[in-house]
Amino acid sequence: MNRVVKGLCLGVGSLALAAGYFIVRPPKMAPPKEIRVAMTPETVARGKYLYEVVADCDGCHGERNWGKQLAPVVRSGAGFTFPAEMGLPGKVTAPNISSDPVAGIGAWSDGEKLRAIREGIGRDGRALFPMMPYQSYRQMSDRDAEALVAYLNTLPAAADQHPRTEIDFPVSVLIKGAPAPVENPVPEPADRGEYLVKMGGCADCHTPKDKGAPIAGKELAGGEVFRVGKFTVVSANISPDVETGIGRMTEAAFIKRFHDYREYQQTPLPEATQRNFTIMPWLQFSRYSAEELGAIYRYLRKQKAIANKVTVHPES
Ligand code: HEC
Ligand code: HEC
Known part of the structure; x- marks a missing residue:
């Protein structure tokens, strides 16, 4: 048996074992907290x-x-x-x-x-x-x-x-x-930027996946393809790579990139087309203050630079 096939069999075997283990076991859980939250x-x-x-x-x-x-x-x-x-x-x-x-x-x-x-x-x-x-x-x-x-x-x-x-x-x-x-x-949280990146699910969209699992070495490098209806959009590289990521973007330019969408909160939105379609939550994140966006930017700039050229609005 060559190594690849053997590896595959081992993989499937341990998957089946893991499956057997979890079928009989309920997920790890604790009873819900006895709490009434303050409604102020x-x-x-x-x-x-x-x-x-x-x-x-x-x-x-x-x-x-x-x-x-x-x-x-x-x-x-x-x-x-x-x-x-x-x-x-x-x-x-x-x-x-x-x-x-x-x-x-x-x-x-x-x-x-x-x-x-x-x-x-x-x-x-x-x-x-x-x-x-x-x-x-x-x-x-x-x-x-x-x-x-x-x-x-x-x-x-x-x-x-x-x-x-x-x-x-x-x-x-x-x-x-x-x-x-x-x-x-x-x-x-100790690091506001890290917290906002986590809560905002930036990596969920900006780190490409293979069968649902994030690809190691491609953290925040973009390239994940999203198809909704007849439109396709690809996530951008937001790692600090100078050529293909946000390495050349200043903090002020980063903040402006988000705040530019504030005007869309007042005006009627254009029809979606393949050229403008996106699932990046610009409307939502444009509401962040400059301080919050600055914290996000500084956190992103501390991550590993990964070269990955992405076309975010493919022709079709
Ligand atoms: C990326 C998509 C996504 C985001 C963002 C998201 N959710 Fe969910 N949520 C889901 C999905 C999918 C399920 C159902 C999972 C299932 O049925 O197994 C779910 C389930 C839930 C449930 C359980 C509901 C039920 O009837 O069982 C609650 C409560 C919930 N989400 C609240 C929230 C809140 C609050 C937020 C924001 C802080 C949030 N979710 C953000 C996708 C999302
Ligand atoms: C639901 C998926 C999704 C989430 C969540 C998301 N993004 Fe995006 N983002 C995209 C897609 C798709 C694009 C490319 C299309 C576009 O520019 O609108 C993009 C584009 C961007 C760009 C533009 C990059 C450039 O070079 O012009 C920045 C900056 C960005 N995202 C930052 C973030 C940050 C920071 C977060 C978390 C706070 C985040 N994104 C969360 C999908 C997402």
Whole structure:
């Protein structure tokens, strides 16, 4: 048997063993926290900023108008079923997370909401598909996570019903290894830029993947292809490489790149075309202050420079 085939067999063998192990074992989980979050105007406002800007929850959970450039959110938290052309391993829905008690999560306790967001466990104890970025949200500070839940409690009810997520075997079994309880307390972050990059899912889009796993050595180097409807967009290289990344961009130019989209918050958006189509959350992130964008820039500039030339708007 040549080495390649042997390696493959070993790989499949250990996958089957791992699958067997996880089939009988529930995901790692702790009971939901017994907590009622503070519903003050300050916590709700902080939660709204986290929901709309920092974590862009509606990027997945909102109903969006894909016919317009930047695909604006039309109904917050109403849920979205990902189209088949995205090539996900099964049928995936980012559920209705509005306060509707039946279609949404209005009947969940605050502790159950916190656990789903940071620990990846559904109300019924199942492992959530880790496209829901709970592995990053684990590092969301207690103060921020509780503020987020306070805002979720105020999200207007949307009655939309979506099909439940159904992940294909063996991924359905392997994802049981993703959830884990959060060790409390989770303090405020030391590096604001690092925190915003984590919460904003920059690497989820800007690091290219092979079968769903980030490719080592290509961190933040772009090149991940996104197809939505008839349009295609490719993520940019945001590593500090001088030729192909953001190595030549000054901090001021970086901030301007985002703030230029502020005018789109007032004016009607142009129709989406192959030339302008993007899923980069420009509308959301343009709301960041210059200080916050500066912190993001300085964090990105400390990462490894990786040469990778990308055409973000391919001809077809
Ligand atoms: C990249 C896409 C994505 C982003 C961003 C995202 N989610 Fe999710 N979320 C999902 C998907 C997909 C699921 C469903 C997973 C499953 O069913 O296994 C989910 C599940 C959930 C659930 C469990 C709901 C249920 O009915 O089981 C909650 C609560 C939730 N998300 C809240 C949030 C909040 C709050 C944010 C922002 C801080 C957020 N999500 C950001 C994709 C996303
Ligand atoms: C949902 C996917 C997605 C997320 C999340 C995302 N990006 Fe992007 N980003 C893209 C795509 C696609 C492009 C290329 C198209 C464009 O420029 O709009 C892009 C372009 C950019 C550019 C322009 C680069 C250039 O050379 O002009 C910058 C800067 C950038 N992203 C930074 C970030 C940062 C910082 C974050 C996290 C805070 C982030 N992105 C999160 C998809 C994403």
